[in-house]
Every structure is written in structure tokens, then in C-alpha cells.
Amino acid sequence: MANGENQNPNPNPIEATPGAAARTITLKTADGEIFEVEEAVAMEFGTVKSFFEDDAVSATKPMPLPNVSGSALSRVITYCRRSLEIRSMIPPATSEDATAAEAVQGEGDLEAEKAAKQERKEFEAEFLKDESNEDVKELILAANYLNIKELLDFLCRSVALRIQNKSVEYARKFFGIEGDYTPEEEAQIRQEYAWAFEGVDED
Amino acid sequence: MKKRGLAENHEQEEEQQEDKKMKRIRVEEEEEEEENEEENESGFMNLDENLLYEVLKHVDARTLGSAACVSKLWHKTVQDERLWELICTKHWANIGCPNQQLRSVVLALGGFRRLHSLFLWPLLKPQSSSSSSSAAAASASSSLSSSSTASSSSSSAWSPFAPMVSSKPPPRWGKDEMQLSLSLLSIRYYEKMNFNSRGR
Numbered sequence: 001m002a003n004g005e006n007q008n009p010n011p012n013p014i015e016a017t018p019g020a021a022a023r024t025i026t027l028k029t030a031d032g033e034i035f036e037v038e039e040a041v042a043m044e045f046g047t048v049k050s051f052f053e054d055d056a057v058s059a060t061k062p063m064p065l066p067n068v069s070g071s072a073l074s075r076v077i078t079y080c081r082r083s084l085e086i087r088s089m090i091p092p093a094t095s096e097d098a099t100a101a102e103a104v105q106g107e108g109d110l111e112a113e114k115a116a117k118q119e120r121k122e123f124e125a126e127f128l129k130d131e132s133n134e135d136v137k138e139l140i141l142a143a144n145y146l147n148i149k150e151l152l153d154f155l156c157r158s159v160a161l162r163i164q165n166k167s168v169e170y171a172r173k174f175f176g177i178e179g180d181y182t183p184e185e186e187a188q189i190r191q192e193y194a195w196a197f198e199g200v201d202e203d
Numbered sequence: 204m205k206k207r208g209l210a211e212n213h214e215q216e217e218e219q220q221e222d223k224k225m226k227r228i229r230v231e232e233e234e235e236e237e238e239n240e241e242e243n244e245s246g247f248m249n250l251d252e253n254l255l256y257e258v259l260k261h262v263d264a265r266t267l268g269s270a271a272c273v274s275k276l277w278h279k280t281v282q283d284e285r286l287w288e289l290i291c292t293k294h295w296a297n298i299g300c301p302n303q304q305l306r307s308v309v310l311a312l313g314g315f316r317r318l319h320s321l322f323l324w325p326l327l328k329p330q331s332s333s334s335s336s337s338a339a340a341a342s343a344s345s346s347l348s349s350s351s352t353a354s355s356s357s358s359s360a361w362s363p364f365a366p367m368v369s370s371k372p373p374p375r376w377g378k379d380e381m382q383l384s385l386s387l388l389s390i391r392y393y394e395k396m397n398f399n400s401r402g403r
């Protein structure tokens with residue numbers, strides 16, 4: 001069987017291909033870029049998952065993603081791939097090795113979990129290191145649209161860290177919003193939340 | 204027409220089912236305004252209220268407070284009791300009762316936001332000297348009404364805290380501290396109630 005990953009955009013839906021060659025799903029972004037994604041990765045996207053659960057036949061046509069740009073999708077795919085890799089580091093709960101000592105197996109799992117956690121931390125730190133605020137926002141919108149809970153959670157946490165203890169102006173600039181309060185209203189609100197403004201970092 | 208991914212609708216449905224009780228606290232008008240505002244906002248690059256909520260779930264109390272001043276949408280999001288519930292319970296290691304129970308009590312007595320800003324924050328922020336901690340205690344007790352007996356009993360309740368706080372703020376509170384702050388919240392609530400019904 002042709003195990004083409006990139007060459008064969010038309011995986012055979014009738015015959016189940018053995019584990020080695022993963023089925024790929026084709027995604028088309030708002031700016032017309034086409035992405036071939038392994039099925040396992042694409043199923044991380046809640047939106048894609050429900051799309052294909054509803055209509056398995058359309059695995060042949062590229063799925064349109066009108067709210068996601070090519071650059072964002074490529075980052076998202078990178079994240080999900082890596083995330084899957086890390087998750088597979090942890091041996092599944094129902095293991096086939098019926099060894100006598102369950103305790104030993106448990107310890108092994110714990111070790112694997114710790115290692116996985118460490119990997120994840122390092123990977124996540126690297127992932128957003130060079131992203132501009134705009135890029136992060138774009139990623140959030142993409143993760144939200146594609147319904148990827150893990151990525152969205154991670155991104156929200158990172159954004160929260162970025163605006164933590166910064167000034168109101170910084171937050172406005174970060175999100176590109178204009179304050180819509182009159183000076184009097186703003187003064188009133190600052191009064192209401194005066195406790196929050198003691199000792200804020202300068203940007 | 205609003206362009207909404209399937210995802211957003213599902214998310215919204217789930218959230219609505221979970222938090223019906225919470226949302227009743229908010230004025231119903233606000234919910235309608237929500238929908239309108241989302242339509243008016245220049246869609247793509249601006250985080251809508253739901254995403255903003257997701258981000259604000261992870262910030263600390265001070266950031267949440269200053270977030271309220273960013274814009275009207277942010278202010279409305281910051282008023283959400285669920286965010287303040289997260290902030291309050293972060294400090295409580297072992298509540299000793301189911302969350303739902305705590306939630307209904309606190310919401311009935313004025314909400315997590317008030318609980319935090321009036322009774323948790325003044326005690327949680329690190330105090331450099333005992334004088335500033337008693338200043339914080341004084342301001343917190345003055346936020347209670349002017350009924351003489353109540354304020355004298357509450358100010359005496361505060362003074363044992365002053366030396367404790369100036370040494371080192373406990374990173375996580377236990378049941379006792381939680382119950383104290385809840386008691387103070389309910390004192391405040393009932394004082395306001397009495398004050399209103401006390402005809403002179």
C-alpha cells in the first residue's frame with residue numbers, strides 16, 4: 001500500500017491501514033494554505049473531531065478553517081504534535097505486562113509522569129519564547145476556534161503571566177484596546193479598586 | 204451576523220449550565236448587553252468576554268483588580284463572582300465543606316468580590332510593620348457600619364491578627380481563617396440590614 005504521508009491526500013477510507021501509515025486529514029486555512037495533518041493530531045482539535053464524527057466520508061475533502069491563518073495553524077500543529085509525544089511518554093493505565101509487582105509498575109509510571117512533566121515545562125517555555133503579543137493573541141483565537149482545551153489553557157496562563165502586575169496601560173496596549181472610560185469614570189473605578197494599585201511594577 | 208465557531212457555542216452552553224446560579228446574581232440586563240457588545244466589537248483580533256474570562260482565571264488578585272480599569276468590557280468581566288471565587292479559594296487549603304455550599308453562603312452574604320477586597324486582601328498583603336497592619340485593620344473595620352457594639356467587638360477581633368500578620372503572611376489559610384473572614388462578611392451584611400430597618 002502506498003504509505004504516502006504528503007503525496008497521497010486521499011487516504012482510503014474503506015480499508016483500514018495498519019498502524020504504520022497514519023491517516024492524514026487535510027485542513028485549509030483562511031489564507032488558502034493547505035495542511036496535511038496526521039489524524040491523531042487533527043483529532044486534538046475539537047472542531048475537527050466533531051466535523052469528522054458527523055460525516056466520515058468528507059475525510060477526502062480539505063476541511064476549511066476560515067478563522068485560522070496559516071502561520072497560526074502551523075504553530076498549533078507543532079504544539080499538538082509535541083503534546084501528543086509527551087503524553088505518550090506516560091505508559092497507559094491499562095498495561096499489557098501482567099507483572100506480579102504492581103508497585104513496581106506504579107513507580108515506573110510515576111517516573112515517566114515526572115519526566116513527561118519536565119519535558120512539557122521545557123517545551124512550553126520554548127514554545128512561546130519568541131512569540132510577540134500579537135502572535136500569542138492570534139494563537140489564542142485559533143485555539144479557541146479549533147477547540148483545543150489544553151493549548152487554550154496553556155496560552156491563557158501564559159498571557160496571564162505576561163500581564164501580571166503590569167499597569168492598566170500595559171494591559172490595554174497588549175490587547176490593543178482603547179480605554180472607553182471618561183476621566184471621571186476612570187478615577188471612580190480606580191478608587192473602587194484602589195487596593196489593587198498599591199505597589200504595581202512599572203512596565 | 205455573528206460568525207461563531209461550533210466550539211464557542213459548545214463552550215457557552217457548558218458554561219451556562221454550570222453557572223446558572225452565579226449568573227442570576229448578575230442583573231439580567233447585563234447578559235443582553237453582553238451579546239450586543241460582542242457583536243459591536245471589531246471581531247477578529249479582540250478577545251471577547253469568554254476568552255478574557257479564561258485569561259483572567261489565571262491572574263492574581265492585584266492584577267484582577269487593575270484589570271477592572273482597563274475598559275468597560277473588562278470591568279464587567281472582572282465583576283464576575285466566579286473569578287473572585289477562584290482568587291479566594293486559592294488561599295484556602297482545606298475548606299471542610301463542599302464548594303457549592305460555600306458558594307451559596309458567600310453569594311448570599313455579598314459575594315466573593317466583597318469578601319476578598321474587604322476581608323482577605325487587607326490580611327493577605329505582606330505588612331512591613333505592625334503599624335501598617337493595624338492601619339489596614341482599622342480601615343477594614345471602619346468599612347463595617349458605625350454601630351458601636353459591633354465595631355468594638357470587630358476591632359478587638361482584628362488586634363490579635365496584627366502581630367501574626369506582621370511576622371509572615373500564611374501562604375495558605377485553613378478553616379479557622381476562612382470562617383473568620385466569613386463571619387466578618389456576615390456581620391457586615393447583617394449590620395447593613397439592621398441599619399436599614401432601624402427606624403429612628
